[in-house]
Amino acid sequence: MAASAGLTTSWSEFVLENFLEVAARLTSRALTDHETELIVRHFRSFHERIKRASQQNLTRLTTGSPPSELRPRTPQLPATNGDALAYFTPLSARTPARCRHTGKSCAQNALRGFAKSFAVSYGLNCAFHLGTAALSRDLFRRPGAVRRAATRDSLTLALFLSGLIGGYKGILCLLRRALARLGYSVAHIQALDGRLAFLAGTVAGLVSIKLDRNKSRRVAIALYVLTRSAQFGALWLMKQWRLSRKARAAAASVPCEETPLATTSPPRQLVVEATLDRWLTRVATPVTYSLAAMVVAYAILVYPRAYTAPYYKFITTYVGFETMYGRLGKRIFSHYSRYVRSLFGLEIPSSGPMDIPTLIPTGMSSRDFMAAHLDPEFAERLIPAGVHHSYFLCALEHPETPSCAWAHLKRFVVIFPRIMAVYAPLNLAMSVVFNPRAIAKSPLRWLDRFVRSVVRSSLFLNICLTWAVAATCFFRRAVFKSEHHAAYLLNGFTSGWSIFAEYPGRRVELAMYAALRAVELVWNIGCQERWWRPRRHGEALYFALSTGVLMALYQQSPDVIRDSYRSVMTRLFGTN
Structure with missing residues (x-):
């Protein structure tokens, strides 16, 4: 049983660490329905139109043309689809109502989200565990142990996902009802919708993440949500910056008593900010990846x-x-890591520092040097006779040739x-x-x-x-x-x-x-x-806060969330 449990857990960890987004998309597809797909499809086309208009206005701002107001036309959705229409109609133009879900009460909306997400996530995770166990033939050797391990793991994952979705829906509705009982108007409640979504997401995330007993999975999910909330939060800040520039450019082009004629070009500061915006957009991705790659490459040698x-x-x-x-490849990598850590005094191995010269003396073959200082078997099998490398680590990286x-x-x-x-x-x-x-x-x-x-x-x-x-x-x-x-x-x-x-x-x-x-x-x-x-349980804290940020953006500014992730969130959480 322990072997089976270890097998299913290792496969689960591998998938969550490398294909978490695929798992989320599969789950969202299984949870979707016809109305939700209409929302996703129409919001996608609506967002594309806004994106094109925003790019045109940014071009006008950088080239010095007077800015124009954006008035995107709300897409015409089928009149029978109340959820989709409510999703795209501006809050101020909507009929007075606290919640966006239609056709069901607040309790029905929360319970439906909980039950549906529990059934789907439980079934998918069980199928995944049993499928991987069948491929490795472990299912046929220990069928009972594999089934018990799969169902236990699937239960905790299903409780986490259903608690997050159903809890968020229910808490958000409860907060709106509480404000209404305190005398807040519908318009005021709608204005506070982003803050309410943050509170609901934070509380739901804090409670639900503790329902999953798999620590490695909790950490993987929490880190994933943390990075996504940082990404979309940065996009929201960029959006606010652009709106601020647009407002200042519009104010600069309006005539006043001191300057009766409107300026034909935006102030120099706005042009500089627009140029900075453009360059940040271009270099943010490669710089982020390069810094992350630097940490990954450094850590694998120094802090494995x-x-x-x-x-x-x-x-x-x-x-x-x-x-x-x-099989000597693992030994090479281990020697390489030990030597680098020892060389710079970053982390002395338990076996002690590797007292090996950096340079291979002239006239001494790399095979003789390696056999004398490190590993005779490695030297005999991989380094040809008479080959000379200038540096010890070059001989370790590519022993068969001195040419890097x-x-x-x-x-x-x-x-x-x-x-x-x-x-x-x-x-x-x-x-x-x-x-x-x-x-x-x-x-x-x-x-x-x-x-x-x-x-x-x-x-x-x-x-x-x-x-x-x-x-x-x-x-x-x-x-x-x-x-x-x-x-x-x-x-x-x-x-x-x-x-x-x-x-x-x-x-x-x-x-x-x-x-x-x-x-x-x-x-x-x-x-x-x-x-x-x-x-x-530190991952529970930053998962809760990150979930709160994501839900606030999803509820109040969904256009800053990338299309693929917004579609996943719409299928998972619906309209509330």
Whole structure:
């Protein structure tokens, strides 16, 4: 039973740490209905029109043309769909009502959300656990133990998700009713809707996250929600900044007594702010990813214990050492990590510092040097006789050749098929599950896009991982001429610019995924170094606050949430 439980838990952790967004989208699809899909579809077209109009106004502002007021026309929805119409009609134009859900009372809305989300999440998680156990044949060896482990884990996950959705709906309605009993008008309650959504989301998140007994899953979900709330919160601040610039530009173009003629161009400060806005929009994603990649690359050598087991295994598998050198690949990576930590006194291994010279003496072969100072078996099996590397770590990274460029080019070619083997089935599954109509409508066109997508994604990850290793050789030999601490920060930062090899539409998601990992690593490193103390159930606190921020934005400013996430949230939480 313990083995089965360990199997299902490890698979669950792997999926949650690497494919959490896919799991959320699948769950939201299972929870959706016809009315919710109408809301998603019409809001998507409405948001596209607002986005085009906003881009036109931003262009007018930067080029000096007088700004114009945005008056987007509310999309015409079917008259029978009350939820969709209520979702898009401005609060001020809506008929007096505290809640947006129609056709059901507040209690029915909350109970329906709880029951439906519980049934769907329980069924999906059970199916996932049993399916993975069947693939590994563990289901047939210990069927009873696997079923018990799957149902127990599914129960806690279902309680968490249903408690979050049903709790948010119920608490939000209760807060509105409480204000109404205190004498607040409908208009005043509607004006406070964002704050009420924040309180409801915070309370629901704080209570529901404790219902899930899987700590690693709690942390993964909490970090995911934290990074998304930071992302959309930043977009909301950018939106407010743009609205402020637009208002100031409009005021500057209005004639007054002192200046009877209106100015034909906005003030210089507004032009500077608009230029800064444009540059921030362009560089925010690559800089975020580069900083996150720097943390990830640095931590895997210096603080490997800060990693969770699934993510550490993923990085070490696809960085290429095991692929190129077999079972000795793990030993190479372990020696590399120990030496870097010992060299800079960052974290002395329990076995003591590695007292090995940085440079290999001239006239001494790398095989003899490695056999004398580190690992005779490694030297005998991997380093050809007579080969001389200038640096010890170069001999460790690419023992078969002294040429750094040739060695890392070989690494790039060797690991490329393995990375494609990860992306191809993942992209295929995503297409089949989320976009089957495109496959049926035009198979050849879909196949062309599928191949291009897999190649570009594989190229991105391959460049990122290969350069993270190759850059240490570059900075060691060409820049610092010795081992330098900065080389192990710059290698990760410069590898982050590989994000430009990926499709533009995916860059933000990659940056946010890497940022999530970086935040987790920084926290774990801080706990190891005793910069701060780990807090019991600390993930519950930041999950609750992050959920409150997300729900406030979803309720009051849904246009700042990216289309794919807004669709997921609409299917999960509906209109309230």
